[in-house]
Amino acid sequence: xxxxxxxxxxxxxxxxxxxxxxxxxxxxxxxxxxxxxxxxxxxxxxxxxxxxxxxxxxxxxxxxxxxxxxxxxxxxxxxxxxxxxxxxxxxxxxxxxxxxxxxxxxxxxxxxxxxxxxxxxxxxxxxxxxxxxxxxxxxxxxxxxxxxxxxxxxxxxxxxxxxxxxxxxxxxxxxxxxxxxxxxxxxxxxxxxxxxxxxxxxxxxxxxxxxxxxxxxxxxxxxxxxxxxxxxxxxxxxxxxxxxxxxxxxxxxxxxxxxxxxxxxxxxxxxxxxxxxxxxxxxxxxxxxxxxxxxxxxxxxxxxxxxxxxxxxxxxxxxxxx
Amino acid sequence: xxxxxxxxxxxxxxxxxxxxxxxxxxxxxxxxxxxxxxxxxxxxxxxxxxxxxxxxxxxxxxxxxxxxxxxxxxxxxxxxxxxxxxxxxxxxxxxxxxxxxxxxxxxxxxxxxxxxxxxxxxxxxxxxxxxxxxxxxxxxxxxxxxxxxxxxxxxxxxxxxxxxxxxxxxxxxxxxxxxxxxxxxxxxxxxxxxxxxxxxxxxxxxxxxxxxxxxxxxxxxxxxxxxxxxxxxxxxxxxxxxxxxxxxxxxxxxxxxxxxxxxxxxxxxxxxxxxxxxxxxxxxxxxxxxxxxxxxxxxxxxxxxxxxxxxxxxxxxxxxxx
Numbered sequence: 307x308x309x310x311x312x313x314x315x316x317x318x319x320x321x322x323x324x325x326x327x328x329x330x331x332x333x334x335x336x337x338x339x340x341x342x343x344x345x346x347x348x349x350x351x352x353x354x355x356x357x358x359x360x361x362x363x364x365x366x367x368x369x370x371x372x373x374x375x376x377x378x379x380x381x382x383x384x385x386x387x388x389x390x391x392x393x394x395x396x397x398x399x400x401x402x403x404x405x406x407x408x409x410x411x412x413x414x415x416x417x418x419x420x421x422x423x424x425x426x427x428x429x430x431x432x433x434x435x436x437x438x439x440x441x442x443x444x445x446x447x448x449x450x451x452x453x454x455x456x457x458x459x460x461x462x463x464x465x466x467x468x469x470x471x472x473x474x475x476x477x478x479x480x481x482x483x484x485x486x487x488x489x490x491x492x493x494x495x496x497x498x499x500x501x502x503x504x505x506x507x508x509x510x511x512x513x514x515x516x517x518x519x520x521x522x523x524x525x526x527x528x529x530x531x532x533x534x535x536x537x538x539x540x541x542x543x544x545x546x547x548x549x550x551x552x553x554x555x556x557x558x559x560x561x562x563x564x565x566x567x568x569x570x571x572x573x574x575x576x577x578x579x580x581x582x583x584x585x586x587x588x589x590x591x592x593x594x595x596x597x598x599x600x601x602x603x604x605x606x607x608x609x610x611x612x613x614x615x616x617x618x619x620x621x622x623x624x625x626x627x628x
Numbered sequence: 629x630x631x632x633x634x635x636x637x638x639x640x641x642x643x644x645x646x647x648x649x650x651x652x653x654x655x656x657x658x659x660x661x662x663x664x665x666x667x668x669x670x671x672x673x674x675x676x677x678x679x680x681x682x683x684x685x686x687x688x689x690x691x692x693x694x695x696x697x698x699x700x701x702x703x704x705x706x707x708x709x710x711x712x713x714x715x716x717x718x719x720x721x722x723x724x725x726x727x728x729x730x731x732x733x734x735x736x737x738x739x740x741x742x743x744x745x746x747x748x749x750x751x752x753x754x755x756x757x758x759x760x761x762x763x764x765x766x767x768x769x770x771x772x773x774x775x776x777x778x779x780x781x782x783x784x785x786x787x788x789x790x791x792x793x794x795x796x797x798x799x800x801x802x803x804x805x806x807x808x809x810x811x812x813x814x815x816x817x818x819x820x821x822x823x824x825x826x827x828x829x830x831x832x833x834x835x836x837x838x839x840x841x842x843x844x845x846x847x848x849x850x851x852x853x854x855x856x857x858x859x860x861x862x863x864x865x866x867x868x869x870x871x872x873x874x875x876x877x878x879x880x881x882x883x884x885x886x887x888x889x890x891x892x893x894x895x896x897x898x899x900x901x902x903x904x905x906x907x908x909x910x911x912x913x914x915x916x917x918x919x920x921x922x923x924x925x926x927x928x929x930x931x932x933x934x935x936x937x938x939x940x941x942x943x944x945x946x947x948x949x950x
Contacts, residue, residue, distance in 0.1 A: 338780050394735035413716035413779050420772045427765035436756050443749035450742045457735050458660050
């Protein structure tokens, strides 16, 4: 059994409950909302975030109902942001499945995203935990502000600080919240909650770095989008940053560093150069360092089956190929 | 001093605090988010909802900080729904001012709405009241579902049940929440909270009925949109319902009742017929009945300056001309 299957397998019953609870959020509402929710659930990914929440919560003795609520709230928050993202990007496919906006009008897509936000907030409130609700709304703010900054910003600059800030907003903030909220509903002490939070943060940063690496070297059919998309959109990610740093005299690297526009041929050359350099390996090593720090934080938490599964989850993140 | 000025005047300091707190929600974020918030605040209406919350909360002894948080959360929730609404409708003006989507890209407008939702949820959480947060997310669900039903539904049918359901979702639900949440943060007993909730509900229903009347008889320049817009969009509101009921043999009324499409000339004739009939007066009488029930509920609440202001607010709702 490979690592993916193994940590997911240990929470597969709970993940089915998460999907059931997601589906129930649309029950009794407009038939098209129910259809949208079904579509989104069937197009769903590996449910890494709720798996993380459930494992952390079970490790820390969370009450099952509150844990299910917050795990589902987090997955729905993630889903709602993807619905609006795909609309804004005009993406017609996600994970090889048609997006909502590929089938629906922009208006219906905006409102479906809003509906899912509303139901996610309701589920977060059902934890009856004020700190969880504060964390939830804070995380939504971070994610949305990150998207606004990316949309309205000038072409992304080739600097590490803005890269780390961007991947925190985009991905690590919700991983952090997935683990932290689990500690909150478990009434964990401050030190435990902080270790859980750090674990989530570190593996979230690693998750996005791997995503960014796969945008260079992944299999287009498996990741479900064209390779090199980030660079073509002017988004500078870690492999490109490593390449710029290690090839200061390369003419393409200079263009990138100076934020110059490149034509398609130049971008193709740069993509090949990055793929052929050690930038991918260096980026991977960096993701592994994040995971190592995540695992270090995990070690202070109770040794149990769930903790081992969380270790596997962390290792899966850097091992995955899509 | 007319009634509008009088009830607003009694909370003008608090309403200024609401606007300040709205503005502060964008502080430290992307400059364009701050600019959007400034634009939305300066284009803001009469702030009837936060005025209602503040008056109800002061009447019931709410802690000032929590009251300010929830009043601002409610106004921001309202603002965020308007941002997405205007985008979906393609409206370029609201209250005579340019909408956000008139100036910004659709993507930036979607995300700004999301940002305001997120900050509204954060403010709701700052009341530290789980019931308030549950009510808040429930209300957002009701509003969004109402919009989805209107957007995806077939042409609105000429029946009262769907009309009342629609104006509850669109307007009365948030008025209800404005009063109810004020009672919740005041730790009011159940009977008091129920009277406050009913007051909010009744005047909210009246508010939307008057809006729907003004769509027939209002001054286009004052209400800031063309008269008869609802009917032209196939939205059947109370004056049209009254007309259909009292003119069963009128050919236009029959077309409307049967949900038939009408051309512009037919709609113009129907608009004139409705305006010249007693449908407007009957609709107004119905709004007055809602207000009377609202006032009845108010009478069980503590007699004080704020209660008198809430009476004025209720009377203003049926007296207003825009």
